[in-house]
Amino acid sequence: MNTEFRQSIEDAISNANLTGALARFSEAYRVSRARAYEGIDFEALRAKIADRKGAAAGHLNELAEEFQRNAEALGAKVFRTSDPAAVRDYILNVAREQGARCIVKSKSMASEEIHLNAHLQAGGMEVFETDLGEWIIQLAGQRPSHMVMPAIHMTKEQVAELFSKEVEERLAADIPRLVKVAREELREKFLRADIGISGANIAVAETGSLVLCTNEGNARLVTTLPKTHIAVVGIEKLVEKFDDMLPILQALPRSATAQLLTSYVSIITGPVENLDGSEKELHIILMDNRRTEMAADPVFKEALQCIRCASCLNVCPVYRLVGGHVFGKVYTGGIGTILTAWFDHLKQSEEIQSLCIQCGACRDYCPGQIDIPELILELRNRIKNEEGLKPAEKAIFAIVNHRKVFHGLLRAASIAQKPFADDGMIRHLPLFLSGMTETKALPAIAAEPFRDRFAKIQQPKCVEKAAIYAGCLIDFAYPEIGEAMVKVLNAAGIEAVFPEEQSCCGAPAKYSGAVEAAKAGAEANRRAFAHADVKWIVSACPTCTVSLQQELPRQTVDFSVLARELFEAGRLKLKAAPGTVTYHDSCHQKRALHATEPPREMLREAGYEIVEMFESDVCCGMGGSYSVKMPEVSAQMLERKLTHIRATGAPDVAMDCPGCLLQIRGGLETEGAAPRVKHTAERLAERLAE
């Protein structure tokens, strides 16, 4: 990784102003957003948006033509181009033809995308951003760090300093006063501006309408006071029908700022009259800039369903730590990574895509129903395809897929690490796993892997059988979780079997963009389980479960889900004992398996009182190899998680993922009276009735 990029991450993480503001905002956001959506079926709403926007993305050219026809029939001038340079030249030409000097702008990401301001200024125009956040950014000579809140990274003191220079008066860091200064300063610019430039949140083909949402009221002034209005619109803003705006207007303000509606929604259809009776000059630029190419891509077409609400930034556990500037471009966060790859170049996204930990939070919140993590993974795959895997990565996945060699190495590791092991945790792992140990204690490779211990377990003979899929971590680091699984199954009258040929589930390869290696791993497991005559294949690692379910969907089941079923069927008896536990929701358990209630219910049946931690479903920062590749980010995510765990005061922590267990136990291990971290399977096995 480029040292400059690494440095920008470290700088961001150590910037207390930035991380403080982002943390406070992201914590408040989830709560206020939920309130704004009260009484609304979000899933139905976003299905409607995805349907409407998806349909539009399939016909961008037709819709652009229809829009042009309808807007021009009303007297607007419509300019269609795929070339950002042509957009810049067109606008400068209009300005020159009119002898314009002063231009006011309301917020438009499309104009930022093409660096319009610099071009107009070089052409001799005065250009003023009028959205408060954008104006601050313009005065500071920076890039927006967030799509909806461009200046979220700045303090009121910094703003006061900028404004003081602008008005040549020493201003205190008093927010209402600063806002008033902006009103007065920009009011004068509004009144003398010759041209107003806006973007659009929605463009309606059947009527030629533009829809603009703002809270400050600046878009209303931009489109009212100057006699010329130029709208720069990315063609992904097109929808077919006038009514298609309704679901978008329901979701956009709620998802962006937790409002029921933005203060102002303006629907502009053709030119209106100026006060003197003359007709306003309305130019609408429909800009492509690779959007139709995106629409033609079967995978990335989905990204055009974006309504630019920025909720993927707001719920991203990584964005809240690093902010927007590390993305290096106009668009930031999850969707920004995808847009940058297309609007700039795939290569531009190589580093920023690696920020994604694949926790899946944004997918659940996206009002456009875009599978952002999956698209980022696809970027990763295509980058790897273009450039190939690094030799070290190739070697690793070749080893991982060669089960005997891989397992042999892990066994060798259990001996090699001996001098470093201390109380079951080590700080230095051999081979490719080294580098993981900088920020936390890691588990020792078990002296005897689960596959060897399994053969020694005395099991009752039962008619019903379940195959255990251990996965690398349970097999080689936490065999005790595997033993707990066997105990619980036996207690329910089920005999466990362990197909020896099972190997890595392929997830590490998948998340590294090594598609072929991932496929090979999956195929090996399919073969390993093909002949196991069992009712279930049980896994206690949700990441493995997700991978395995793709190969063996009928039999694969999450351990806690199965335990819950067996309990409800009266086959599993627990001896409840008092205890207090806090539960961490693992990413795949929560957002892929949707199974975080069964373990909670079972823990309650076992006598535990569950004290919920704050943000229990926010990623702990493990993310497999992410914690190796992005140790700074991972460590900060872990620190937040540990803080929330400690705040519950619970003496015990439960979770259903050995990866999370590795991360969280490793983080707590350094403390004396740390909460005890165990997998749900272990906790249930401890409380089985005789």
Place this chain on the structure above:
Amino acid sequence: MDTSGSRDLESLYQQFRLRAEAVSTEVYRLGSRAKAESFAREMMRQEGGTAVWAGSAEPALLVTKERAAAAKVGVTEADLAIADTGSLLMDASLAERRLASTLPEVHIALTPFSGLRETLGEALAGIDPRRARYLAAVTGPSRTADIERVLTIGVHGPVRLIVAFYEEKAA
């Protein structure tokens, strides 16, 4: 728009009021049109300074760019009110309506009680955007949270939004 499914005006009004006040809109129910107009004049008197009134022929209330920019109070009609979000919907195609509702510090919207609708969709249903070329949905006064996420009322638009409901048709 008296579809059998739509709620009665009274309950729409209660909902509107709740939602509008939640975003700092001031809501008054004034009975007749004449009462609403004299209420607006009383507000103008209280606020002092210049006032503009869209549609008025009175020279003292005339809407020009300069007068609107300097005005304390701007008075306009609003056509519909949306209960769901506490919003007003106005046809702002006439420039004087836009100026009087965007530039002054206080915007008073004279709104027919019969114009209450449940949703934005219902409100837009009877409108042809090719005729009403500049539709404005207004929800509360102008606001920003761009500095440190602190909500501040009154940036570029009005600092106060006052809805004056009246119960008879405009003359």
